[in-house]
Amino acid sequence: MASRNPGGRSGSRGGGGGGGGKKSLSARNAAVERRNLITVCRFSVKTLIDRSCFETIDDSSPEFNNFAAILEQILSHRLKGQVTWFGYESPRSFWDYIRVACRKVSQNCICSIENMENVSSSRAKGRAWIRVALMEKHLSEYISTALRDFKTTRRFYEDGAIVLGEEANMLAGMLLGLNAIDFSFCLKGEGLDGSFPAVIDYTPYLKFTQSSDSISSDEEELRTLGSSGSESSTPENLGPPFIMDENSWFNKCKRVKQKYQLTLEQKGYLEELLRLRENQLSESVSQNKTLLQRIEDSDLAHKLEKEQLEYIIVELQDQLTVLKNNDLRSRQELTAHLTNQWPSPGALDVNAVALDTLLYRKHNKQWYEKSYQSLDQLSAEVSLSQTSLDPGQSQEGDGKQDTLNSVSEGCQLNTIKYASKIKR
Secondary structure (H helix, E strand, C coil), X not given: CCCHHHHHHHHHHHHHCXXXXXXXXXXXXXXXXXXXXXXXXXXHHHHHHHXXXXXXXXXXXXXXXXXXXXXXXXXXXXXXXXXXXXXXXXXXXXXXXXXXXXXXXXXXXXXXXXXXXXXXXXXXXXXXXXXXXXXXXXXXXXXXHHHHCHHHHHHHECCCCHHHCCHHHHHHHHHHHHHHCCECCCCCCHHHCCCCCCCCCCHHHCCCCCCHHHHHHHHHHHHHHHHHCCHHHCHHHCCHHHHHHHHHHHHHHHHHHHHHHHHHHHHHHHHHHHHHHHHHHHHHHHHHHHHHHHHHHHHHHHHHHHHHXXXXXXXXXXXXXXXXXXXXXXXXXXXXXXXXCCCCHHHCCHHHCCECCCCXXXXXXXXXXXXXXXXXXXXXXXXXXXXXXXXXXXXXXXHHHHHHXXXXXXXXXXXXXXXXXXXX
């Protein structure tokens, strides 16, 4: 009774939890599949980097062919099919997703791949895109841009796909190391044939390391089997573990040597890059010095030109000052000359006033101008003119007397005007 009850309970539990067990098994298988692809992709990237240190990577390289197959499997993992008009779902290649999701990449090769004449199928175009992106050193950028477009990715992939999980970020990061490799591919070779699916070769990445406990147990078994007394089975002749240890040490030494060579090549590359940067820096410094010297020369030339202009301005100002002084001096001399022609008011004498008197005499029908030094001289002249008249001309006395009176009045008027001018 007691033994039946537990069995009954366990049976009921197993029947009730059958659906949950299938779901957990399916989730476990999907997680293992994703982990296997990401891990083998990381190994393939490392092998590509190691191989690139010794030879150029091209279509004939088995490391590249394996990497291309792994990447194709990753991008095709749980990819949705294309539904036709009749409701059937036809298979789809990862190129359909890349063509839509990578349009935003600057200077992308999508149009070039679509226009290739020798590539017709969608799978072949996807393989050509992998090669072109590697040669352009933009494969990581393409993948990162496609993964950022989450809406498009959800439209093309089902739940549980690698590109929709956390492994997608690891994929973009590990592909970044391929930018340091120079690839050389032929886009017309057999590798672009899209009629066959890509197959991954896992054997280069599989390695079994026997533990020390297992080795000791194998030695005990060999001793037990060799206890029959044959001489060939003595412990002195049991050498496989030691040979295995020697091989393991040899392999370790070989790996260390490869790492040393890789490090040495990287060191040479970094030294060459450092020398290139130093040369660029020295050229930049020399160009900077040249530009500074040109600036200094330009400043010096501008200063000299400014000083010359200031000197010219000062010289022109001096010349202008001299001209102003000469003009003022000329005005003063002219004023003094004009003033000296007349005596000063204190020394003025009525009998010695310089007069310019106009005496109009009608003699032979002409008028004469004459200067007089005093009023007495003018009066005497007028009297003389009156007494020297001809008696025969007395009949004309009234008219000439009027003329002389007008002349006398004009002389007196002019005398008054000149006297007023002198007083001023």
